[in-house]
Amino acid sequence: MHIELSRHSSTKLYSQIAVTLGDRIRSGLLTPGTKLPSVRNLSAQLSVSQVTVSKAYAELESEGLIACSQGKGCYVSAGAGKDQTGDEADLSWQLSLMDYLPRAQLWHHFNHVLPARYQFHKAAIQEELLPTREIVANAYKMLSDDPALMANYGSFSGDFGLRKALASVLNGSGMSVTAENLLITSGAQQGIDLVARTFVGPGDVVYMEAPSYTGAIDVFASRGAKIIMVPMDEEGMRVDMLTKLCDLNPPKLIYCIPAFHNPTGVTMSVRRRRQLVDLAQSYHCLIVEDDPFSSLYFNEPPPHPIKCHDQAGHVIYIRSYSKTLAPGCRIACMAAHGSVLSRLIAAKSTTDLGSPMMTQKALQPFIETRLEQHMEQLRTVLRRRLQLALTVLRKHAPAELSWNVPEGGLNLWLKLPAYADPVSLERRAEQAGVSFLPGGVCYAGEADSRHIRVSFTYPAEDKLQEGLKLLCSLIAESRTASPERKPVL
Amino acid sequence: MHIELSRHSSTKLYSQIAVTLGDRIRSGLLTPGTKLPSVRNLSAQLSVSQVTVSKAYAELESEGLIACSQGKGCYVSAGAGKDQTGDEADLSWQLSLMDYLPRAQLWHHFNHVLPARYQFHKAAIQEELLPTREIVANAYKMLSDDPALMANYGSFSGDFGLRKALASVLNGSGMSVTAENLLITSGAQQGIDLVARTFVGPGDVVYMEAPSYTGAIDVFASRGAKIIMVPMDEEGMRVDMLTKLCDLNPPKLIYCIPAFHNPTGVTMSVRRRRQLVDLAQSYHCLIVEDDPFSSLYFNEPPPHPIKCHDQAGHVIYIRSYSKTLAPGCRIACMAAHGSVLSRLIAAKSTTDLGSPMMTQKALQPFIETRLEQHMEQLRTVLRRRLQLALTVLRKHAPAELSWNVPEGGLNLWLKLPAYADPVSLERRAEQAGVSFLPGGVCYAGEADSRHIRVSFTYPAEDKLQEGLKLLCSLIAESRTASPERKPVL
Structure with a gap:
């Protein structure tokens, strides 16, 4: 621990030490529970006598900022620092420092490790799968065959070998791209x-579908975009409504999740996909096609990606392998053309100089050889999870609860009965050990939301069934639960 | 250079090559001035005959997309790409799509894998070290003991174990932080x-030092900041000038690299460090302390980080382990306090949901047990490299070339003689197989720059000596070389 001491000052050395440490504790730089250096060590570090350090510590202890005990040493006291009013000035x-973060719902909803026994809030796949x-x-x-790989940054657009492997996978979904069209990112989020x-x-x-992926809403909102959400029906985004909206508000970008949409599970029809590309052409705008789940179908594969209809570089296609292969690697890729691509690569260089070589090289062999087989297995297991979930819902859901039956992906989108207040339900569910995503965070504004998102692919089968049953009973209880919020007059 | 060839197509191979290269040129992926691979190299890479490549190049030349000359090879023509109407319809x-990327020098200067025999442009450390x-x-x-780690996203702020290890390292530099004060990022750039x-x-x-790190300039410029660069002397940033500038233009943020500054190698004095913190306190602004090199000292360790003088959460401290441990992992950490930290964590969640678990867990054991020993070894080896470099310079540099003698870090900052035009020198150096960073990119505006940055830590010892000697002779030749640029009327 470093403390600047002025040896020519009229303030005694022990007092300088006490004042400096006291400031650090009060400002939160030294947090409660931190162990201070021993008297012997600090005196050596600062080249002062042990008596000086002892006197400084005694003073801090008398102020209640630290607590010392024989043999254990001195620790910053609980309650020191922030909680002291006046002292936290x-x-x-x-507080006066302006920032550019208008919204970060993702952070609010996911930043604490939830202790929930039944975790339905994470659109993720169970670890064992x-x-x-x-x-x-x-x-x-x-990497041990070729350790030099780890000493390199690689190119901003990502490792060429991985890009080649991914280009071949994407071409298997009907696209025609080469490694040069791809940019590797740290997850779809990036x-x-x-x-x-x-x-x-x-x-x-x-423009985005209403509702949409929270993380994407946060990103566009943080750029100060005017976000307009377009309703969906069973064919996906209502492109007829979008077209009308574009008259008044010409689009810069249309973001969509056409296959097994998050959170609703709906898949966009081929007709709508074509219309969307036509619209982008006539408005000279971009389409971002976010496609993490198209391999996770339970019956039929979804239609070819929108990118397949793109003749003129309007579509930026994003496919993540973070959820389906290894969240610990955070690997996704984007396919784009022309200067749209080269500008994205420039942005990537400014952001982080390119994704880590290690995680890219970790995934490459699996993607080259085992990807299709793994997806086949996942489809089988997740289809079964869905059936189990639907069986519980059919048996235990209160009459007024409704839900979609998704044909792929990770989520159920439940519509609560009119009597169930989502805020109070969330609170009671948390107490009961059940977590879910409240539908409200899937909208850019203050939307109604009677919906909640329940991801059925993260808990094990028994937990899935128990937890859903419990959730059904909590929803049913909402009918009688007293409202917890009173109108503010 | 990779080109997908279809050997069963009715389109001739030379035509496939010409079409692919033509597309890349027209789309701007290959920019004017880019040197194409030699006929011999490309034919070897693609496993086609040299005649095939020659025919492809001839076709591209006839289209005006490239220009070839005997002995020098083929280059993408100025005016190729964007300017061509018709083909790129x-x-x-x-072209009409507005973007928010005013500057990406980093990308321009590093995005092509330079074939240079003597690579002095990368501030990196030789792989073998x-x-x-x-x-x-x-x-x-x-990870094989605990594969579940790979199935998790971890927290937005980074793995707790790694943060704990890093907190202990930082406290060894005189800071007092806990794991809770740290945020793991994908390199200092992020x-x-x-x-x-x-x-x-x-x-x-x-505010930034003049000159400064290109990647940081790009980032602040891309946010639309008003960047003001403050001259340096042998004590680092001229805080007296900064103070005067702040009267007229109150700072939001001061970015600095106080230890072995990039590119100049200068270290900020303790006095200036304290003044900087005082200034930040009186202006309620932030200091970003970028500190990748403080462990790489050749004589004395640098003074304690500015963060050590920070009583009130003004300083955001960034330490990268990307260059010094494993570029393939891209791991750095930031230390900050209070809501400044929590807002940075929210931003990290929006950006990429947190750094990959794999790279974090890869570095943790090394940081816990071997870091200090490794740094000690690096210091010894790099000190020797510096001595070799200085010996070459003393012996071979033209009289008018001057340089700093850095006390740590990776860079030499050479001041060219007045007769040497940096642009023409760069071109001739590239032809001779020597790369360096032109000093101009280290300024936010159109600065003079008679300087070039030569990183002496990436090439092996023999290459370092040969390359520097060659560079000295190229600089000396500038005296007679005719200027290659004529004023455009």
Whole structure:
């Protein structure tokens, strides 16, 4: 621990030490529970006598900022620092520091590790179903055969070998891209973010499905975009309504999740996909096609991606392998053409100089050889999870609860009965150990939301059934539960 | 250079090559001035005859897309690409698509894998000096013992175990932080970017040393900041000048690299560090302390970080381990306090949901056990490199060339003689197989720059000596070389 001491000052050394440490504790730089250096060590570090340090510590203890005990040493006291009124003035200047973060719902909803026994809030796949052991072994083999790979940044657009492997996978979905069309990103989230920082600025109009992915809404909102959400029906985004809206508010960008949409599970029809490309052409705007789930179909594969209909570089296609292969690698790719691509690569360079070589090389062998087989297995297991979930719902859901039956993906989108207040339900569910995503965060504005998103692919089968049953009973109880919020007069 | 060839197509191979290259040129992926591979190299890479490549090049030349000359090879023509009407009709709408990327020097200067024989442009450390094999083995052990780690996103702020290890390292440099004060990022670049996107917007005043790190300039420029660069002397940033400038243009943020500054190698004095904190306190602004190199000292360790003087959460401290441990992992950390930290975490969640678990867990054991020993070894080896470089310079540099003698870090900052035009020198150096960073990119505006940055830590010892000698002779030749640029009327 470093303390600047002035040896020529009229203030005694022990007092200088006490004042400096006291400031650090009050400002939160030294947090409660931190162990202070021993008297012997600090005296050596500062080249002062042990008596000086002892006197400084005694003073801090008398102020209640630290607590010392024989043999254990001195610790910053609980309650020291922030909780002291008056004393926390130190950091208060930060309150006046303007920032550019108008919204970060994702952070609010996911930043604490939820202790929920039944976790339905995460659109993720149960750990045991992911090939993590195989990927780690692949990485080890590849990187220990060629350790120089780890000493390199690689190119901003990502490792060429991985891009080649991914191009071949995408071409299997009907696209025609080469490795040169691809940019590797740290998850789809970064892909969306790169598009936004490159092409979206204050006042630019961004269309999204209503509802949509929270993380994408956050990104566009943080750029100051004018977000307009377009209702959906069973064919996906209502392109007829979008077309009318575009008359008044010409689009800069249209963001959509056409296959097994998050959160609703709806798949966009081929007709709508074509219309969307036509619209983008006539408005000279971009389409961002976010496609994490198209391999996770339970009956039929979804139609070819919108990118397949794109003749003129309007569509930026994003496919993530973070959820389906290894969240610990955070790998996704984007396919784009022309200067749209080269500008995204420039943005990637500014953001982080390119994704880490290690995670890219970890996934490459699996993607080259085992991807299709793994997806086939996932489809089988997740289809069964869905059936189990639907069986519980059919048996235990209160009459007024309704839901979609998704044909792929990870989510159920439940519509609560009119009597169930979502806020109070969330609170009671949390107490009962059940987590879900309240539908409201899937809208850009203050939407109604009678919906909640329940991801059925993260809990094990028994937990899935127990938890859903419990959730059904909590919803049913809402009918009698007293409202917890009173109108504010 | 990779080109997909279909050997069963009715289109001749030379034509496939010409079409692909033509597309890349027209779309701007290959920019004017780019040197194409030699006929011999490309034919070897694509496993086609040299005649095939020659025919492809001839076709591209006849279209005006490239220019070839005996002995020098083929280059993409000025005016190729964007300017061509007709052929690029498909993607041409993209030209009207406004973006928010005013500057990406980093991308321009590093996006092509330079074939230079003597690579002095990369501020990086030679592969053989990095513990990549050990890190890969650690990762394998840790992740195969606990594969569930790979199935998780981890927290937005980064893995707690790694943060704990890093907090202990930082406290060894005189700081007092806990794991809770840290945020793991994908390299320092992402850290700077997170700060900018959170706290810097159009018109906000950002002060930087003149010159500074290109990647940071790009980031602040892309946010629309008003960047003001402050001259340096042997004590670092001229805080007296900064103070005067702040009267007229109050700062939102001050970015600095106080230890072994990039590119100049200068270290900021303790006095200036304290003054900087005082200034930040009186202006309620932030300081970003970018500190990748403080462990790489050749004589004395640099003074304690500015963060050590920070009582009230003004300083955001960034330390990268990307260059010094494993570029393939891209791991850095930021230390901050109060709501400044929590807002940065919110930004990180929007950007990429948190850094990959795999790379974090790969580095943790090394940082816990071997870091200090590794840094000690690096210091010894790099000190020797510096001595070799200085010996060559003293012996071979033309009289008018001058340089700093850095006390740490990776860079030499050479001041060219008045007769040497940096642009023409760069071109001749490239032809001779020597790369360096032209000093101009280290300024926000159109600065003079008679300087070039030569990183002496990436090439092996023999290459370092040969390359520097060659560079000296190229500079000396500038005296007679005719200027290659004529004024455009």
